[in-house]
Amino acid sequence: MRALLADDEPHLLAYLEEQLAIAWPDLRIVGRAGNGIEALRLVDELAPDILFLDIRMPGLNGLDLAARLVDDKRAPRVVFTTAHEAYALQAFEHAAFDYLLKPVRLERLQRTVARLKEALAAPRAAPSADMLAGLLRQLGMAPAAPVPAPAAPLQWIRAAQGQETRLIAIDEVIYFQSNDKYTSVFVADGEHLIRTPMRQLREQLDPQQFWQIHRSVIVAARHVAGTRTDFRGRLLVKLKGRDEQLVVSRNYADLFRQM
């Protein structure tokens, strides 16, 4: 039997190899990978029967790697090794053969080895990849079809400031206000100018958290303290801990009617 080991922490990789040498002396370790991309390449190249796979790795994490193998119908038996117990359920969703917590204890590893031997000795009714994919379907999970992720809402805003590029976390923003050429980003300790136009911003922001209240103003909902109507009948938004009040234009006033 041939196995591939993947872990980004070199000592842990060496230790697993050591433990495996005791638990399963006949097993041939054909390759070692330090990241997910390398592991994927080595699986292609070496076609191991068993893959010992760390979950948190740079490049491509263990779960994504397993999903890709199932998708390509070339699944070795995958044993996940991780320090994170929280991943167990996910690991089995990705057709894990077993799930080992680091540091791997010898007796636990011996149990895994015994099960692996049994499974590999049994005549295969179907190629394992098909079997795993079928199992995934039964469980109501698409077998790792690379689902195009919905466009993630904007998380960071880049604002040039002299020679530097400031990064502003989206949850720092109190409101956006557009001028002729620029958009001002107001945060607690000041104002930054960005080039992104209002229309583009609106598309990238989570509408639950950012409300457009005017053609040129988008305000963060969690910074809104309340509204008031001034003597001219205009609806104004008051902000928490700030003096300025933002005018709500007629088109957007409905937003506050239910409040």
Added chain:
Amino acid sequence: MPTSSTTSMHPLESFAPFRRWRPSPLRNLVYTFVWNGIIGVALACAAILFGSRAPLVTLLVEMLLASNVIGFLIHGMVHLLRRIAPGRSGTAMRAARLLLTACCALLGMAVTDAVLGGRSTFDALLHAGLMAQYLPGAIVVALLMAAVLASGERRVASEVEAARQQEQIAEAARLLAEAKLRTLQAQIEPHFLYNTLANVVSLIGPDPARARDMLERLIDFLRASLSASRAEHATLGAEIDLARAYLDLLTVRMGARLRFRIDVDAACRDAVIPPMLIQPLVENAVMHGIEPKVIGGTVTVRARRTDVGLCVEILDDGVGLVPAPPRPGGGVGLSNLRERLRSLHGNSAQVQLLENQDGGVTSRLILPI
């Protein structure tokens, strides 16, 4: 912006028992009546003091009638004024109120005079001699009203300010407690411990000296982070040593993928700073910058004095900010750090995040010294 409660206060709210009664028209009328009674009695006493020879009962009836007529007139007028110009305040409004009060006082005295003396009110008002007689009294009443209103406004304003300060103090205390808890949790982040100990276990056989060294570094790190998260203040030097112990441990774990440099002016090491500010930023640099990068990279911790304060920078040449799903055990939120700094230093401290030319990120702390 002054809150509207300072301008809408009723003058009688100067008395504590009245403040507890919820505002209503009836309350206002009762207040005004009580207020008028007090003024009436005071005026009667004043008249006796200044040598009036009228009998006490007559004097009292006269003064109580006058003060009630004037008081209710003022009450009605001020009410009307508020209806006409709601929410206004400032000098113009005060002047208008003063003038109105004076007019009401004048009118009230004339009415009283007419009731008691059987003369026509208009007669009295139009009679120049009588006007001259009433004028000083009217001015005194108006000034008295103005003084009462002004002192009431000041008192309410100062109470509002005191309440606001109390709230701020409570908020700061809450933030501090929360930050302490979170930093404590962050330091003893279980996966950091598991992974580090797993490494120690893996080294015991092949490289016992290295395993022992790593365990010692872990103990250093735990001791320093536990005591730091309980302390009010730390020195920059101690915080840098903590970061070094952390980076040492991670260098053993990550092998050649992580390198680090510490570049701190010796003169800065004694600077007193809040504990646990640098550590979360170093963690972020490793976790979000270097760890996801296949070939790894370098973390640099830099500190120097500048003209705006102590400047601590944590630089990495990692993957930079990529939209990534949150990971279990992810770094301490920057927003938490920012809030903590604000509660400690107001606007004189800052945390900035900058994008490096090579794609990595620099976190910059600026602290007042």
